[in-house]
Amino acid sequence: MLLCLTANHQNASFDLLEKLSIGAPRAAGILVQNGDFVTGAVVLATCNRFEAYLEIAEPLTTSSDSVARTVRVISEASGIEADELTASVRVLQGDDVASHLFAVSAGLESVILGEDEISGQVRRALEEARVAGTTSSGLERLFQRAAHTSRGVKNRTALGGAGRSLVRLALELTSSRIADWAATRVLIVGTGQYAGTTIAALRDRGAADLTVFSASGRAARFALRHGMAATDDLRSAIADADVVITCTSTSTPVITTAIVAQGRRRIVIDLGLPRNVDPAIAAIPGIELLDLETVSLHAPLEELTAASDARALVSEAVSEHAAKTAEQQLTPAIVALRAHVFGVLDAEIDRARARGDSDGRTEAALRHLAGVLLHTPSVRARELARAGEAASFNEAVVALFGIELPTPAERPNSDGQLDQLA
Structure with a gap:
């Protein structure tokens, strides 16, 4: 039997999602290795959702008992009270799990309808479960079918045709404040998957003065691969930049009030979850902070025809x-x-x-x-x-x-x- 516990931008606060993204992924290993009822677990944690996909051993006493035990393990791993977690997650089972995952993978449940990154995040969640030894035959079939469905939606509908993503929406919101991207100095903090997407989106807008910083020491290699500058002095790089974009997987803020000086106007875009930027920097004169919560408030309305076509394909796949x-x-x-x-x-x-x-x-x-x-x-x-x-x-x-x-x-x-x- 399949179960899914889902918390996302629609039914949970970004603070709760942040806590889940830090601690709850390790709960998958605990559930499979130490539990007597979970045979497989895949955890999907992104900037605006947390989901635990579980295969439950049969015969099952009650689904509510399995949910309660799962919530308890995730609660302990993430530091969230069990009652708060229960009130913030939606529980799906059976065919509803497949319907939900297929829609998620196709971008139908994202902050931005049809976003590009989510299908890759779903794929990586399965790969991470394989490495950790927590996947199962039922979850393998489910996630492989989700990947197939996502490709079908992309190829057969106009849903993803514009290449929309949180990165692109954040840059669209920022563009109203930028006179000329070609003359704008941009600092990118982080070298992960979002960093590559960010660079592509910036160059689409004509940005050329790009610098990357990485707390893990990967900036030089990343910069060489992408044809940009690298720095190991974050404080100076922030002072020199017009726009700072953060997209790292660190569990603590990289940019704090201690390294940001007041002065000329700068825009800081925080695409990280957990947060990469201390929200307190918004109080520093000259700093304008754009975080995920702000970006999500400006997500466009659904393109009704494309969404309808995509959901029909998802229904067939389910x-x-x-x-x-x-x-x-x-x-x-x-x-x-x-x-x-x-x-x-x-x-x-x-x-x-x-x-x-x-x-x-x-x-x-x-x-x-x-x-x-x-x-x-x-x-x-x-x-x-x-x-x-x-x-x-x-x-x-x-x-x-x-x-x-x-x-x-x-x-x-x-x-x-x-x-x-x-």
Whole structure:
């Protein structure tokens, strides 16, 4: 069973999201390694959302019990009171998890509809879970289908055609205060994924005087790769810049009041979560601070036609994923049925050989017959699964052949086997 606990810019404060982004990702490892009910966990933490995708072992006592235990672990990891966390997260399960993730990956739930970065963030969340050893077969299928759906939305609708992102929206808001980007000195603090996107967006606007600072010492290499200047003196670089853009993954502010001097007018854009900039610098004369919360307030309205088309594609993908998941649930019954039939077949072949049938014709005929007899049940299994009647197939196999099916906990990874068995 799949569960998702989601908190985003629509139902949680940026302060709460900031705390979750710092501490809660490590909760995934705790849930999988120390819990007795979570078989897989993938955590997605971005600048405006936190989501924990979980695969829960069956049989499940109650989903509410699993949610309560998950909230407790995340609460302890992030330092957020359990009651506050419960009030701020939305809980999804079953097909609603797929519907939500597919919409998120396609940019339909972002601050800016159709933003470019989110699909990459979803992909990296899965990769990080793989490295940490917390993913599972069900979550692998879910996230791979999400990536496929995101590509389909991008290629078949106009939703992402403008290359919109939080970076680009922040620069659009800033442009009303900039006379000439070509003459503007810009300092970029950070060398991660957002930094590359920021540079591309700045150059689209004609900015050429770009400098990068990295607290981790990667500025020189990053600058060489992107054809820009590097600095290791943050205080001086801030003093010289007209626009400062921060986009690092540090858990504490990089820019504080201690290193920002008052004086001429400067714009500071904080794209980090947790915050890269101490909000107190907004009180320094000459400093104008633009943070994620401010940017989100200026997000444009949905482009209704593109959004409608995209949601239709997401709905189709969810239906197909649900059908495939239902088919997977019948794989153990199909495997057990085939094992039973081939066991009977092998016994009959042994008897034929004992009677002197050595030319192989009887064996070939019996194996062909077994294949023909198993074809229809395999096809019917898929049809029943897609119709939501998987339980009736399992019951029939047990009743007609006396086969004992494995419990969910005893089932091996059976990804894709139903297609191979039909």
